[in-house]
Structures are given as C-alpha cells and as structure tokens.
Amino acid sequence: MTSASDLLEPFVAAEKPKSAFLCGAEAEKPGVFDDLSTVPYDGPRGGVASILHDLASKGWHEEREYEGGPLLALTKDGASITLEPGSQLELSGAPLPSAHAIAHELRAHLADIAPVSEKLGITWLGLGFQPFAKRADYTFVPKLRYGVMREYLPKRGGHALDMMLRTSTVQANYDYASEEDAMRKLRVGLALAPVTAAMFANSPFYEGAPFGGKSFRAKVWLDVDPDRSGLVPNVWKEGAGYRDYVEWALDVPMFMFKRDGKRIENTGQTFRSFMTDGFEGHKATMGDYTTHLNTLFPEVRLKRTLEIRSADAQSELMSPALAALYIGLYYDETALAAAWDLVRDHTLEEATRVRADVWRLGLDAPFRGGTLRRLAEDVVAIAKGGLSRRAVVVGGVDETAVLRPLEELVSRGESPADVLLAGLPEGDEARRREIVRRTAFSLRGA
Secondary structure (H helix, E strand, O other), rough: OHHHHHHHHHHHHHOHHHHOOOOOEEEEEEEEOOOOOOOOOOOOOOHHHHHHHHHOOOOEEEEOOOOOOOOEEEEEEOOEEEOOOOOEEEOOOOEEEHHHHHHHHHHHHHHHHHHHHHHHOOOEEEOOOOOOOOOOHHHOOOOOHHHHHHHHHHHOOOOHHHHHHHEEEEEEOOOOOOHHHHHHHHHHHHOOOHHHHHHHOOOOEEOOOOOOOOHHHHHHHHHOOOOOEEOOOOOOOOOOOOHHHHHHHHHOOOOEEEEOOEEEOOOEEEEHHHHHHHHOOOOHHHHHHHHHHHHOOOOOEEEEOOOOOOOOOOOOHHHHHHHHHHHHHHHOOOHHHHHHHHHHOOOOOHHHHHHHHHHHHHOOOOOOOEEEHHHHHHHHHHHHHHHHHHHHOOOOEEEEEHHHHHHHHHHHHOOOHHHHOOOOOOOHHHHHHHHHHHHHHHOOOO
C-alpha cells in the first residue's frame, strides 16, 4: 500500500455487470433460555458455542481466529454463521439471485438450528433489542476485536455497550456496476435510512417492559461513536465518488490490526495516520484496510457490496422483506431512477433531524409537513414496481410476495413495534411470556 489511491481499488474490483447482481442477507437474533435469561457463549446449560459445534458436526466448516482458539464462526456454500459480542447468533447468507431464495435460506437455517436449540431450551427472538436482559447479565464473546471495542467504544458513546451486547439487526448487501451506480445507491440508501429504520422499528421493550418508543435499537445508535456511525457527510455532495467515502474512512480512528494471529491495539489513531506514520514499527497493509472498513458502522456501508444497516432484527416473515425492498429499489433501473428522484433534494441536515425522532415515533415522525408514513408508502410502491418488473417467479408468485408483509404494515401506518405493543397483558410475568410468544422464531414450522 503506497497511497490513498490504492484504497479505491477494492471498490473498483468489486464492480459487476448488472446481469451478475446478487443479494446477501444477514439476520441476527438474541436467544433466551426457558427462564428468559440470556444465552451466553458457553456455560453450564450450554450456549451459542454449543450451536456452532452441533452445526460443525453436520458439515459446516469451523472458523477460529488463531490455532487452538475458540470456535467463533462457521462457513458453508458461501454463507457463514457468526456471533455478535453478546452472543447474538447471525446468519450471513450466501449471495443469492432473488428475495425468494433469501426467504428460503432463512427458513432452512431455522430448521438447521432447531434440534440443538430445543435440546438446550433456547428460544430465538426476532427483535432489535434484547427485551429482558440488563447489561450486567452479559459476558462477551471471546473475539479479539470485541475486547478492543469493549474498552474503546464506551469512551465515545453512552450506548456503545448496549449496541454490542443487546442489539440485533437484519441487513442486506447489494452489488454495484460502476462508481456512479455505487454512489447513486449509497445516496439513496442514506437518504432512506430514517424511513427504513421507521418501517422496520421492532424493539419497543427495555428490560421487560415497553419503554415508550418504537425502536430502542435506533435510540442506541444515536449514541455509539459519531466518528464511525451515522450518515457519512462526505458523500452528500453532488458528484461524490469512491474517494469521498475513502476520505471519510481514513479519518475514522482504528480499533486494532492483527499480526501473526495476535491483536495489536492502536485505538485513536486514524487509518490516514497509520498509512503515513505506521504504528510501533508496523506499516499499513491492504488487509489492515479491509479490517478497518469492517469497523465502520454507517447506516449504509460501502465495501465490496453496499450494506443496508438501518433495520431492527425481524420475524421470519419480515426479515426477507428488507432484502426484497432494496432489491426492488436497486435492481430495476426504473425504480432506482424513481427512488433517486424521490430523495435527490433531501439534505443531510433534515435526514439527521428525522433520524433523531424515529426511535420514539416510528412512521409518525414529522417530515416535510407530514410524516414518514407518506415517504414510506412512496418507497414501498417504487420497490413493488421494481420487483414486478423483475418478474422472478417461484411457486407461481413473484418477489412482491416477499415484500407483502411490509407493504401491509405500511398501508396501516404501522411498524412491527406497533403490532407487538397492542393488547399486552398486565403483570410482569404475563407480559414477558407474551413478548416471547409474539417474537419467538418458529423453528420447526419454518
């Protein structure tokens, strides 16, 4: 690595012809035991490590950070299963050609983990924030990077540990054909980040009770680390390109880098400084840069794909709807043009303002003389048109069927949180059990 120009090459190399576009979805989920205590990495009753070992015995390939280290991930056929810091179990799906395939992949994953989950008494919840546990109830997954984040991030934001331990998300990753295509999709995604968070608001509970808003996860992300999260101010200007995203990334402080399987902490040094000055005799490599890009947490992240990051974790029906929404917006030229026309005059300042309201108000957040509901209806309609024109039919239905659960909610002006909050019983224990009933993944029925 000799210059900042080298840092553009990974994005250029990732460009694909539109005929090769795929989508990969990621779905995180917190687990609870029968007594509603949180599932750790490992313990007397087992934990997520037990899930990984069971799947490894069935053909998944084990991934460890160093020889003899703890089992932290699995890979198979382009997909991976990984762990978030608070033992949230994440399916990082393979790149797939359609929303149908993404929905099928999630159902298959839930069926795969069903036997060992049932044996251990683990229930997996489709929620953006763990509804019962307190911060002190957690132990950290033993991953090198998480130890650094645990020490550094609380200095940058009051909710940093909550982000690591108690939040869960559903994300989706998209291809791009050129710099112009990537930046158009990035700008559309950033402008739509607040309404995406509102449509998928699904974390209305905090430590066993409603907290008074729609998405505690969205609230958490307002106070994590302003250097590496948010809406990437550099790319909102006309004519922004890869270099503008890179310039933003270079000025974000690092967490660490690895040499010979060992972590070397250098928190606080920007990657720009690391490239210029090195650190304790070490020089920056492209591998270090890739690691650094993975420690950036904007609402839409640019790597070898574009990653949509604003949504709370969802139920098995709603999880694929996020992938379907942006497949419809991004992978149909008419829809992408319409989405750009819809948001091209949106400003960073107004997106920042409405993002600050979404956690509390969801689709009722005020926006341009109305509410986000109106924008959500427009976005869903554009995406539905894009999916219809793609005409990917499986079992007699096109991809709009995968979008339909979201479409129905938005038509009522509701988010998943509104459904979860309706008619909850009185009494702590009854309410807790009802929260589980409403949010538990149905493993055997998947």
